[in-house]
Amino acid sequence: xxxxxxxxxxxxxxxxxxxNIDTDQIIPARFLTTTSREGLGKAAFYDWxxxxxxxxxxxSLFNGVDPATHQILVGGPNFGCGSSREHAPWALLxxxxxxxxxxxxxxxxxxxxxxxxxxxVSVDEQTHRQLLAAPGALVTVDLxxxxxxxxxxGETAFRIEPFARRCLLDGVDPLGRLLSQMPAIEEYEARHG
Amino acid sequence: MKPQSLFDKLWSRHIxxxxxxxxxxxxxxxxxxxxxxxxxxxxxxLEERELKVRxxxxxxxxxxxxxxxxPAASDGRRPFTTxxxxxxxxxxxxxxxxxxxxxxxxxxxxxxIVHVIGPELGLTQPGKTIVCGxxxxxxxxxxxxxxxxxxxxxxxxVLATQSLLQRKPKSMRVNFSGAVPRGVGAKDMALAFIAExxxxxxxxxxxxxxxxxxxxLSIEGRMTLCNMSIEAGARVGIVAPDEKxxxxxxxxxxxxxxxxWDRAVADWKGLATDEGxxxxxxxxxxxxxxxxxxxxxVSPDAAAPVDGxxxxxxxxxxxxxxxxxxxxxxxxxxxxxxxxxxxxxCTNSRLEDLRAAAEVMRGRKVKRGVVTLVVPGSEAVKRAAxxxxxxxxxxxxxxxxxxxxxxxxxxxxxxxxxxxDLVVSTSNRNFVGRQGKDVRTVLxxxxxxxxxxxxxxxxxxxxxxxxxxxxx
Numbered sequence: 048x049x050x051x052x053x054x055x056x057x058x059x060x061x062x063x064x065x066x067n068i069d070t071d072q073i074i075p076a077r078f079l080t081t082t083s084r085e086g087l088g089k090a091a092f093y094d095w096x097x098x099x100x101x102x103x104x105x106x107s108l109f110n111g112v113d114p115a116t117h118q119i120l121v122g123g124p125n126f127g128c129g130s131s132r133e134h135a136p137w138a139l140l141x142x143x144x145x146x147x148x149x150x151x152x153x154x155x156x157x158x159x160x161x162x163x164x165x166x167x168v169s170v171d172e173q174t175h176r177q178l179l180a181a182p183g184a185l186v187t188v189d190l191x192x193x194x195x196x197x198x199x200x201g202e203t204a205f206r207i208e209p210f211a212r213r214c215l216l217d218g219v220d221p222l223g224r225l226l227s228q229m230p231a232i233e234e235y236e237a238r239h240g
Numbered sequence: 241m242k243p244q245s246l247f248d249k250l251w252s253r254h255i256x257x258x259x260x261x262x263x264x265x266x267x268x269x270x271x272x273x274x275x276x277x278x279x280x281x282x283x284x285x286l287e288e289r290e291l292k293v294r295x296x297x298x299x300x301x302x303x304x305x306x307x308x309x310x311p312a313a314s315d316g317r318r319p320f321t322t323x324x325x326x327x328x329x330x331x332x333x334x335x336x337x338x339x340x341x342x343x344x345x346x347x348x349x350x351x352x353i354v355h356v357i358g359p360e361l362g363l364t365q366p367g368k369t370i371v372c373g374x375x376x377x378x379x380x381x382x383x384x385x386x387x388x389x390x391x392x393x394x395x396x397x398v399l400a401t402q403s404l405l406q407r408k409p410k411s412m413r414v415n416f417s418g419a420v421p422r423g424v425g426a427k428d429m430a431l432a433f434i435a436e437x438x439x440x441x442x443x444x445x446x447x448x449x450x451x452x453x454x455x456x457l458s459i460e461g462r463m464t465l466c467n468m469s470i471e472a473g474a475r476v477g478i479v480a481p482d483e484k485x486x487x488x489x490x491x492x493x494x495x496x497x498x499x500x501w502d503r504a505v506a507d508w509k510g511l512a513t514d515e516g517x518x519x520x521x522x523x524x525x526x527x528x529x530x531x532x533x534x535x536x537x538v539s540p541d542a543a544a545p546v547d548g549x550x551x552x553x554x555x556x557x558x559x560x561x562x563x564x565x566x567x568x569x570x571x572x573x574x575x576x577x578x579x580x581x582x583x584x585x586c587t588n589s590r591l592e593d594l595r596a597a598a599e600v601m602r603g604r605k606v607k608r609g610v611v612t613l614v615v616p617g618s619e620a621v622k623r624a625a626x627x628x629x630x631x632x633x634x635x636x637x638x639x640x641x642x643x644x645x646x647x648x649x650x651x652x653x654x655x656x657x658x659x660x661d662l663v664v665s666t667s668n669r670n671f672v673g674r675q676g677k678d679v680r681t682v683l684x685x686x687x688x689x690x691x692x693x694x695x696x697x698x699x700x701x702x703x704x705x706x707x708x709x710x711x712x
Contacts (some may be wrong), residue, residue, distance in 0.1 A: 066557050067439050067539045071671045076652040078322040079304055082280035082331045084392075094673050099659070123557070125440035128473060128539075129669060130650075131375040132278065133391035151440055154475055155375060159391035208407060210263045222289075225401040228257055228266050232403050235256045235268050 051164045052218035055189045056145055058118035062182035063092075063108060068122050069129030070156060074138040076130075087134055088114075088141030093114045100144075108182075114143025119186050121178045127156025137158040144189050148195070150175040161211040162221065175201045181239060190216060243514035246289050246480050247411055247446045250386035250511070254369045256403055264405040270368040271355050272398045274301040274341070276332040277652075278373030282396035283335040291400045293339040298402060300363055301336050301343040303329055304353045306653050309615050309642035318346060323655030339399075350493075352644045355379040355586035359459075360620050361493025365483035366508040367677045371398055376586045378469040382462035383489070384481035384511050386446075389470065410478065410520040412445040413513075416453035418528030423702035426461030427588060427597070427666065427685035429453065430468035431533035433525055439541040442474025445521065448513065449479050453527045459488040460592040467587045468668055471540040480512040532701055534573060535560040535670045535683040541671075546573055546688055546700045564672060566662075573698045576675040576682075577659040581612040581693040582675070583686055584642075585649035588666035589617030591624050593686040595664075600690035600704045601637040607696030611654065612639035615647040629665020639693065639695065646665065651675045664692040 078090040096107045098231070103110065120139065124130045127135060127150040136159050139147065147160065148168045157167045168188060170178070177197060180182065190212060196202045214221050244252075251267075259265035272295075279301075286293070306325040306396040310316045320326035320386055329346075336343035344351035350361060355376055358364040366384035371377060373395040380387035390404070397404055416429060434441075447469055454462065462479045469477025486505050489495045496504045507606070531545035538561045544551065550567035567576070583589070583597050594616065606612045614634045616622040622644055625631055631641045647655040649667035656676035657663050663681050666689050670681040684692065686700035694704075 065560070069539075069669070069671045071669070071674050075673060076650045079277050079652055080322060080328050082284075082328055084281045090241065094677065099677060111586075125443070125473065128439055129470075129671060131373060131389040131391055133281075133373075133393060142663065151443065153440070153473060154443055155389055155391060155470075159393065162393040208264070209261060210405065213262070214564065221405060222397055224263065225266065225403055225405060226399055228403065229401065231256050231266065232268065232401060236402075239268070 050214060050218050050220060052149050053145065053164055053166055053190055055187065056118060057185065057187040058145070059116050060119045060178060060181070060186055061108065061112050061117045061123045062121045062179055064123050064179045066123035067125045067128055069128055070132050070135040071129055073127070073135040074132065077133055079132060083138045084134070086141060087138035088143065091138040094215065107135050118144055119146045119148060119188065120144045122147060123179070124149060124151040128153040131155045131159070133159045134162070136163045136165045138163050148178060159191040161208070161215065164215065166190060166207070166215065168205045169202055170195060170205055188200045243516040244532045245411055245413070245513045245519065246384060246448055246478055246511055247386070247476070248517070250367065250478070251408055252475070253367065254386070267369060267406045269371050269398050269402055269404060270298060271358070271363055271370045272299045273370065273372035274299060274332070274395070275304050275354050275374065275376070276328050277305040278392050279335065280328065280331045281392050281522065282373070282399055283339070285396045286399055293341060293399050295402045296340040299341045299399070301332060301341050301602050302354050302357055303332065303344065303346060305646045305650060307346065307645040308597035308653055309645045309647045309655055311643055317655050318693040319485050319654070325653065331401035339623045349619050351622065353586045353589060353646055355463070356589060356621065357585045358618035359383065359384060359463065360492070360618055365489065365495070365504070366485060366511055371404065375470045376467050378475060378477045379463050379467040379468070379586055381466040381476060381478035382459060384478060384508065386476065386478070388475040389595055399432040400499055403631040408663055409446045410444050410522065412442065412447045412521040414447055414449050414492045415451035415522070415524045416449065416527050416622070417451050417524055418453060419456060420453060420527045420530055423687060423705045424527070424530050424532055425685055425687070426457055428530055428533040429527055430465045431535065431683065432527070432530055432538070434468060434472045434541045435543040437472050437523065438526060438557055439471065440473040441537045442469060442472035445474045446476035446478070447474045449477060449540055450513070455482065458592055459484055460590045462589070464587055468540070468600060471668055481508045529675055532685060532688045534688060534698060536565060536567050536573065538564055538672050540668065540670060540683060543683070546684070546698060548573060548654050565650055574700070576662060576698045577700060578610055578664050578696055580657050581610060582615070582648040582663055582665040582667060583689050584613065584615030584617065584647050585667035586617065586646070587668045588686050589615060589621065589691070591621050593666065594621070596631045597686040597690040600687050600701055601639070602633050604637055604694050606638035606693045610693050610696050612693045613621070613641040613642055613648060614639050616644050620643050648675050
């Protein structure tokens, strides 16, 4: 599947400051019986957004957040820890997010996000604190330059694994790279049986 | 030659194409394990692109996550929690049939939790690369295999090419020194380790567990410890294979036989970390005075000795966690009432785990009102436990003896707590809502979970084991 290309985005942030936001919070396991990757946005952070009767919670940080204008999710440290479910980035993307920013993003979640066009940006702790303290800030994430700026002020560098970055900028499915390696894979199999 | 670690050796043996600045390495995958939850979308991509499963002979599937643990009705129908769960299982059956992949169906005497059946069948072997769309794939590292969890896109990559694009992670060696006291085991070591380095302390690392306490651990115990690596953020947790490993694997269905076995063992003996190998981080944990451990928060690193008290919340997040768990600072864990107990999951559902729980429950009764589920990890574990009469001990104590599956660990098959319940669980995650909405999870060893079922409070298992010793 071709990736939706990502180069630069300016949008407002939704801040979920809690540390260790695990993928069970991002999408509870009861929504994982699906065989599709579509339409999971309604399940994103479901138990944070809705009460036991399915009514929106008054206390939800998602209230009043327009997914069209708040495409950047800022999370506390160790965002996306826990289960390897790719349903987590699928749900966040379907909800409307294109970028997740934290000081510290869990490995499997990061890998899954990159493969789906959700940009996982790890920033230094000072920038992270600044973002956590300013919910709704207008943030620009530039993947080409690998820089993030807040409310037009200051610029901080971030780094995305170069191959994943190239795939995102060009909208290229990384499976193509593996398929192009087929002669080497066959040769490996011939050597190792 | 430069001394190499176990991880270095596993990694370099599987390089198809070397890592460069521009691109990750291409790593060959020897064994791909599959289950119903994280595979359907990967098979769908394969079909969209008109690709085949490249190596069905290196792919092996089981049913565990959405699978009921209550027996089939008299008409053979299984009590699936929803139509969708049943359809998900049907989808895996269809996909495996279409692509010629071996699948352990409901009713297969070899079926079980993916991380229990891999080792049990001898599919898991030292020196192999093993992946699965499941974060607890690190379990197989207990055999000296390079095993890690992947997402569904990567499941598709492995189905199509038997390979993955990967950057080599950093390395960490965690040395466990000393000998654990009686009543303390691998789960307690895992929780102590996670509390020590934090839920993100292992991020970006492949961890090797080493030292005298690891050598002393059984293979089941090593699996429990490696299983929990991901709860410290590390995708990989490995232990060097030794004589225990070889003895455990010999004669299993897929283990090499005859001269192939001898050759394999000779090869596996060379996998251990060389003297002088360098690690990016070295850590020592002395287990001589380790106590049975439990968790009191909503992240696995919030762990403390079972005979202790709830700590003060140092941050707003810890205050919220304490509020959710309903622990007040200074409150003895032993005073917390327990509503449910779950003994099972890929962390603690093997025969040794069930024996440890049965040792505590033998001749005793579960406290009235405490719903206690004992869920064996596989059909083979179930048969072995029943052959020893463990099922009778659990049933006579008042616990439920279930069919194999993931059950209350992920709580997506209908097995879950009711809002507000405090569950003492031998699983791996105490996240908010993991075992049901507003359910409070306390992670513990099988012995601690069993003692808690008996007392109806969070309980230290050591007095029970002491009594057994005195009686003997």
